[in-house]
Each structure stands twice: as structure tokens, then as C-alpha cells.
Amino acid sequence: MSSNLNFQINYGNVGLTAPAPAMARPDPKAPLFASEDGMVASLSNNECIFQVRSTGETHVMTYQVLQALDQCREFRSLDEHVNRILSTVSGLNVPREGVGQVLQSLVGRGLVVEDRAFLARLAETPAVEQAPLRAVFIRACDRPLQLERLLASLTDYERRFRAGHRYVVIDDSIQPESIDRHRDLLREFARSTGAKLTYLGVAEQARLVERLIKAVPAARAAAPQLLLRDPAQPRFGGGRGWNLALLLSAGARLAMFDDDQRLPLRRSEDAREGLDPNPATSAHVRFFRNIEESLGAGEEVVDDPFELHLEASGQALGALSRGARYAIDRSALRGLSLGRLEHLRGGARVLATMHGTTGSSRTESGTWLYQIAADGREDFARDRDSYLRNIEAGSLWYGFQQARVATIGYFTPFTLDNSVLLPCTNPVGRGEDALFSTVTRLIHPQALVMELPVVIGHVQEAARKRSARTQSAHTPRFNHFVSDYVQRQLPDFLAADPAQRLALLAGHLRDIAGAGESARVRHLQEYLSFARADLIERLQQQFESASDAPVYWQADVRTIIEANGRALLAGAAPRLGDWPDTATDADVSAALRGELGQLAAGYEAWPALWSHARDEGERLLSGL
Structure with missing residues (x-):
């Protein structure tokens, strides 16, 4: 290649040979x-x-x-x-x-x-023919009041839009009074809306698993672990309902609610159309005096919320970018490198859509509150009384001002394109949503998650005290451990088949499970040391950049840093957040081996279960 450039390369610090010329203000209309x-x-x-x-x-x-x-x-x-x-x-x-x-x-x-x-x-990529919506799934568990409020909002929706969606309630309740109340609420919902409704309680779930095992004998051991409650397992089990919804919608698309959510969707007064190409854009965070105030903030979305999400769910990004709703303004590219925009590929499919939340936080810890952007921090800690209320994250707004796409989503999606193989998630433990998204990205390397600039109401059954967990040492849960392992330590897979990639992941999990006891303990020690050191570094950066923050904010940041610093040096058994405080090295080693083995078995059995469910299609759901 010929060139008129003729200068020496200096791999050290490059100095100026002459004073820099005065820079004119860039022309905003000039091509970039x-x-x-x-x-x-x-x-x-x-x-x-x-x-x-x-x-x-x-x-x-x-x-x-x-x-x-x-x-x-x-x-x-x-x-x-x-x-x-x-x-x-x-x-x-x-x-x-x-x-x-x-x-x-x-x-x-x-x-x-x-x-x-x-x-x-x-924008060159043609549009993809999207699969139909199979059903709207609702995960419920011993919270009749929350389910009643959600169904009331869905009743208003059905009367307004006459959508006639099919609803499937996956009930994980164990209290007889909750089960009875849930059934009553669903009968009333069906009478009020005329919507087709399917209820899956313990008995119905067991019959479904029997049918699946009969059709896929190789899944005899894994299917009950993936789909049914174990009476001896006290841990949160939201992943079971997730896995059931994936099988019952295999080959189609689905929408999903938790029972503590409620319509309508709302958007900020400052929300705007278009797609934000910057993967590092911060969420918009606001705080309110009470949950009622937060639920009423912003503007109600007048569009059909399902259609709003389904427009993007399963579609190619390139096709979406041609429309006004998700067009990228070229000025938004300013300052971004092509390396940071690798996720913006025309053929990349949006396999999940998400929205923000208003009301209760979706997290069990409030550590993230100390890492929000400066404008949100000012609202968070504007005076001591509001700060003490805000650290419990019980009445806030969290969402984006403009649609964006990412490779991984860390919260439960609203719609999923299940026309291609989506992975199961861990049936137990919190963080099942992040684990699902991470593994989806692994088996579909170009898959995208789109977050819309809207929020949904989220009202938990009771106010939660998050500050105690926030100010304790960061202790990720098992699902977070696996998610971080997939993102940071797995080698690149070359296989094109998603099922094969899932099997490769299972093999890597079994490799860790098969290590010696001391090696498993050391693996956990290294992971927790990294997670805590990383948090300390991020908080220290925040502390140094917020010298004008109130003293009570600064004091709590120091407390969190010190708690994680002490944990780094303590030499205690490297337990994850799901395991008892009293766990010994032998206990955590055995727990890691057992949980990795069960998750690997689930990943190995899942493709055959999903393929059978896809072939059954509507028949699997209609037979319940």
C-alpha cells in the first residue's frame, strides 16, 4: 500500500512537536x-x-x-x-x-x-417472520394479594384492547389457602375477560412431567429436578416456573409476568424514540417518598404493551433499525468506536425484550445504588431522611430513556422468542434470570436483549430491609457464580449447534465438579476474591469522583468497602450466598460439586425435552 505519510513510530509517550492548533467547534452536520x-x-x-x-x-x-x-x-x-x-x-x-x-x-x-x-x-438485513405468541405465563407463589392486583390490571388490559390472549398460571404455592384463593381469582378473571386460562398447580405439573418422561426417557432423572418442587429444598424456586413456561411455549413466543408485577406500562416524560447505540448508557434512576408516588410517575403508555414488545421480539436488529421507533441517529455514534458497537449486527436476533421497573427494586441488595450516575446520586442522597428511605430501594424508578440492545440482560424478560432453542435455567436459587441470559448468549452468540424505554409496576408483598445485606461483604449466589464463570472463564466455542454448545457447557461444569476437594475450595476462593476486589475498586472510584457527596453517603461507601476488605482477608470458608453461614470448606466443596452436577445434568437433558415440546406445540398446553 502506498502512502504519503512519513513519520517515525514512537511506542512510548508521544510528545507534541509544536503547539496544537486551535480547534474549531465540530460541525454537527458533518459526516462521522x-x-x-x-x-x-x-x-x-x-x-x-x-x-x-x-x-x-x-x-x-x-x-x-x-x-x-x-x-x-x-x-x-x-x-x-x-x-x-x-x-x-x-x-x-x-x-x-x-x-x-x-x-x-x-x-x-x-x-x-x-x-x-x-x-x-x-439496515440491509431483511425482516424475519416472527413466531406466534403461544401464551402469557404468570409465575405465582403464595401471594394472593399480589396475584389479585396483577389480574385486575390484566382485566383492564383485556377490556381495553380485546386482545384475547391465552394465560397460563404456574402456581408454586404450598399453602392450601393460597392455592384456593388463586383458583378463585382465576375463575373470576376468566369470567370477566372471556380469556382462555390454564392453571398449573402441583398436581398438573406432576402430570406434565410424567408425560415428558414417557416421551423422553433419557430425561427421567433431570426432568423432575428442572420442573418440580422438592419438598426438602427450601430455596427460592422461580426457575422451575421459568423452565415450565419454556417447554409449554417451545417453537413459539411467550410473555411472562411475576405475580408482584402490574400493568400499565409507563414511560418517563423525557423518553424518546430511536435506539441508543451506546452499550454503556446508564439507566435513569429516580426516588420517591412512597410506592404509590413511584407507581404514578411518568406517562401511561397508550399502546398495547404486548404488541409494543412483540414488535421487537424475534426480529432482526437490522429490520428494526429501519423503522422510526428503533432508528439510530447518526449523531449518537459520536465518540463510539466500532469495537464498542460489535453487538450492532443487522442479522442479530432480538431473543428477549425487557422493561424497567417502578415501585420496588428487583434486587435483594442495594450495592448498585452507590454506583449510579451523578444525577441519580444527587436524588438518592439529597437529604438524610430521604437517603435512609432510599437505601431500602422500596419506591424508585429504574429504566432507560431510549431503547437499547445488549448481549445480556440481568432481570426477567417480558417476552422471549422461543422459536429457537432457549436454555433452561437453574430451577432453584436467585439470579436465575441472569444465568438464563448468560447461557442464551453462549448458545446464540449473536443474540440480543432489547430493553424498551418503559417500566412496569412492581409491588412486593412487604417492605424489604436491603441495607443490612448492602453493607455486608458481597457474597454472590450460586447462579451468579455460574454466570460469571460463563462470561469470564469459558473458552470460545466454535460449534454452530446450540444444543452442542449447551453440552459443552455441561462438560465444563462437570470438570469443576470433578476436581478434588481442595481444588474446588480454591476455585471458590479465587472467585470470591475477584468479585469482592472488583466491587471495592468500583466503589473506590465512585468515592473518589464524588467528593461533594453528603457525609452519610461517604460513610456508608466506606463501610461497604471495609466489609469487603475484611472478607478478603478473613480466611473463612468460601461460601456462596445460598449456603449456610456455618459452612466449612468441606461443606462448600460438596455443595459446589452437587449443584454443578445437577445443573450440568439439566443442560444435557434439556435439548431433547425442548425438541419434544416444540414438536407437540399447542397439544402440550391444550392437554393440561
């Missing part, structure tokens, strides 16, 4: 450009091969040109790129016009991409 990411292999002292990561194309270039490319990573105007090269490259004896000509030649070769070309490439 960013260089492609790639890999470099040396050819000689002067030349290298640059392979474009997105296309695999190779280009021969001088190291001088490579350095120029490196200065153009972020979307900015050509004038800004030229200014940056002139002000940061040592020993450059090329006129401004010459640098501009070289950049134009790189644009022509596709090594520097214009914003319009990037967005046009994204």
Missing part, C-alpha cells in the same frame, strides 16, 4: 468516520498485514498508516481526525491536506467507515 478494528501481523520493519475483524479482509499497509488508523477509532469528523493526527504524532512532516488525502483513501478502501455507511450496512 471511525476506523475498523482488526488484527495485525508483521511483514517487515516497515509493513504489516491488517485483517479487518468484521469482514476478514486483509490489507497490506505501512506502520505509519496503521498508527493513523489507531488515531481514528472513534466516530468523529475527518477534520477532527486530521487534527488529532497532527497534534499527537511525533515527527510528522506532512501538510494537513496530505493527511486528509490519506484518510480519504482509507475511507475508499473500507478501512475507515462513514456513519451513514455503517447504519446502511446495519
